[in-house]
Amino acid sequence: MQYPESYQRFLDQDAKVFTDTRKPLKDGIFVALSGPNHNGNSYALEALEQGAAYAIVDQFVSQDPRLIRVENTLKELQEMAKIHRRRFKAKIIAITGTNGKTTTKELCHSVFSRAYRTQATEGNLNNHIGVPLTLLKIKEDTEFLILEMGANHPGDIHELCAIAEPDSGLITNIGKAHLEGFGSYEGVLRTKPELFDYLKAHGGQRFCSLFSEPLQKYATIEPNAIAFGPQQDACEFSGRLIQSFPEISLEFYNKQESFLIDSHLFGEYNFQNIVAACCLASYYGVPASAIQKGIAAYVPNNMRSQVIKHNSNTIILDAYNANPSSMIQAVQAFEQMDFKNKWIVLGEMAELGIYSDIEHQDLLNQVMDKTFQKRIFIGTRYRLDGIKLPDMHFENAASCKAWLDMNWPEDTAILIKGSRAAGLERLLQ
Structure with a gap:
């Protein structure tokens, strides 16, 4: 198959991609992204001097053969990520929501890794740049990628879905955040379900939280949606909170069994995140013992609870x-x-x-x-x-x-x- 030069060089070098010359990767590929206050093309030669194998630019910089000229570096990065994603069979689980998406992602990574070869978004690289960078790290033997998706403008989730093409997705909740970019709370309400819109159109599996009132309707109007929440009789996966402090313990239920979960998290909002992670893991066949060990192993850090x-x-x-x-x-x-x-x-x-x-x-x-x-x-x-x-x-x-x-x-x-x-x-x- 004929690939664009940028992606072909990526394959030839077995390279890693970076966008910040303050964090250079030797033999990597530098993508010269630009923003309101900087022009990434200005750093292309510096990246090469620091050991990059190639630099992708969208302006003339020099005649150096290691410079790959494209029309738009951001779109090129996103297209490279889409090509890379399609080359492998890894199932991609997208997680978005106003709150709890990073914690839920980390819990899922800890749990899924005990049963499958799993990768996950590093830190909070969850936007139009971070998602492509994450996708480009998929390995040939990766079975699951837990992909965090963030948004602060209408259409953001739609754009990220078009790049990542997730197989399934979960929305943790919908609340008041990034109101400056969304314009209003109603803007948030319209944007987060873009994940479900994509999955519905492409036959993906949707996981609907009954913890969040704005999301409850999707459990009934979405065909083949999987519901999770606090009521055992109302959904396929549920959790019963035993204690929320000093550390959460709960009983988790699926159709076949129930089992106890201990954690290093506190607060009812993290109870919801744990149930969400258990729901995804249980649906995809992670054994109860692996779920228990994975949740118990996660210790919050980086100023998150x-x-x-x-x-x-x-x-x-x-x-x-x-x-x-x-x-x-x-x-x-x-x-x-x-x-x-x-x-x-x-x-x-x-x-x-x-x-x-x-x-x-x-x-x-x-x-x-x-x-x-x-x-x-x-x-x-x-x-x-x-x-x-x-x-x-x-x-x-x-x-x-x-x-x-x-x-x-x-x-x-x-x-x-x-x-x-x-x-x-x-x-x-």
């Missing part, structure tokens, strides 16, 4: 991402935890656009009646007139850290939650 001991305090660091839905879920879960002294430290939520002020005020209103010893708010979006002692407000993480360094409590549980842009991890440095 990460539990840290800080002197005599217990810190719950959940500062990789935040939106109105995940913020209140985290606060509610923390409120139920059995600690004598509890503080919450809430940073700003990013990408809310014209809804930012009202959503921050709504969050503030919801947490003021919670039984915490102290509430600390970080960021200018929180209105000062709603915050009174002993609660506190700081304009940024640096000023909050300066105060905390002199005033850390003792024997206290502290929830730290906010968007990545707030840099709340610096509070612990």
